[in-house]
Amino acid sequence: MSQLDLSGASAGNAVVDEIDHDDLCPICRHVLHRPVVTQCNHTLCESCMAEWAEVSVTSQMTIPLDEEPQDFSALNLQAKCPMCRTLTSARRSEEAEERVRERYPEEYNKRDEEYLADEETKDVSVQTLTVYIGNTAKEVRDIGDGRKMYDWEFFVKVSDQSVINEVEVLLHETFKQPRTVKRRAPYSIRREGWGTFTVRANVVLKAGYSWISSDAVDSRYAKRVSLPLEWTLSFEDGGSQARCRLKIKNERRRLR
Ligand SMILES: [Zn+2]
Ligand SMILES: [Zn+2]
Structure with missing residues (x-):
């Protein structure tokens, strides 16, 4: 062994006091735990990704009307x-996980234990939610000048x-009753009209929950509790809808 090989001298130490920069999570500053790697090539703990990655509301995509809401990973x-x-x-990175497990077995086991204990008692949990926004439309009659009347449901x-x-739900201000608050599903409203416009909807969570999105709005009592969404009505092909995949945080303490 070369005399200059200083790293070799501390490798036998039971306590790892120096963790390679690449093996540290840039969010929690601990040894990576269940590491995931992003497409932009950042490696972090799975739980850090779940908690801190913000979902953009603008990432919605238009999909067929018959797809029903479902959970996803x-x-x-x-x-x-x-x-x-x-x-x-x-995506989970098995290479990174193997590497940190091998290099820092004690640290990694400690993180595993903390993770499991946390799962049982933690008071913050992150949940994913799929939200569909859209409208159906049925042509009811011709009203002249090439215009048609539609029976639509947002x-x-x-x-x-x-x-x-x-x-x-906030409709165009020319409607008689432009604002409707729906306290239970179905969260929909039905009207007749010939013109399309942009409908606004604020999706408000129950106490203890908040949206993990910088698009979310605070209320007087809670942070990021209301998520403003917009949808431009579409009367072609019976209507259309978009899907957004979002995350919420629950800060209510779980029962043990
Ligand atoms: Zn982390
Ligand atoms: Zn990145």
Whole structure:
């Protein structure tokens, strides 16, 4: 062994006091735990990604009207990377996990234990939610000048209604009653009209929940509790809808 090989001298130490920069999570500053790697090539703990990656509301995509709300895995989520804010998804990295497990077995086991204990008692949990926003439309009659009257229904559907407090729907101000608050599903309203316009909907969560999105708005009592969404009515082909995949945080203490 070369006399200059100083790193070799401390390798036998039971306590790892120096962790390689690449093996540290840039968010929690601990040894990576269940590491995930993003498309922008950032490596971080799975739980750090789940908690800190923000979902952009503008990442919604138009999909067929007959798709129903369903849950999905947090890892398939398109979200803003907490490090560089690029819209990305993440995948588990077995190479990184093997490397840190091998290099820092004690640290890693400690993190595993903390993780499991945390799962049982933690008071913050992150949940994913699929939200559909859209409208159906049925032609009812011709009203002349090439215009047609439509019977349309605007809706917001969510994969878990138990977290929703209310959905506020705001129509064009020329409507008689432009504001409607729906306290239970279906969160939809039906009207007749010939012109399309942009409907606004504020999806408000129950107490203890908040949206993990910088698009969310605070109320007097809670932070990031209301998520403003917009939808431009579409009368062609019977209507259309878009899907957004979002994340919420629950800060209520779980029962042990
Ligand atoms: Zn971390
Ligand atoms: Zn990144």
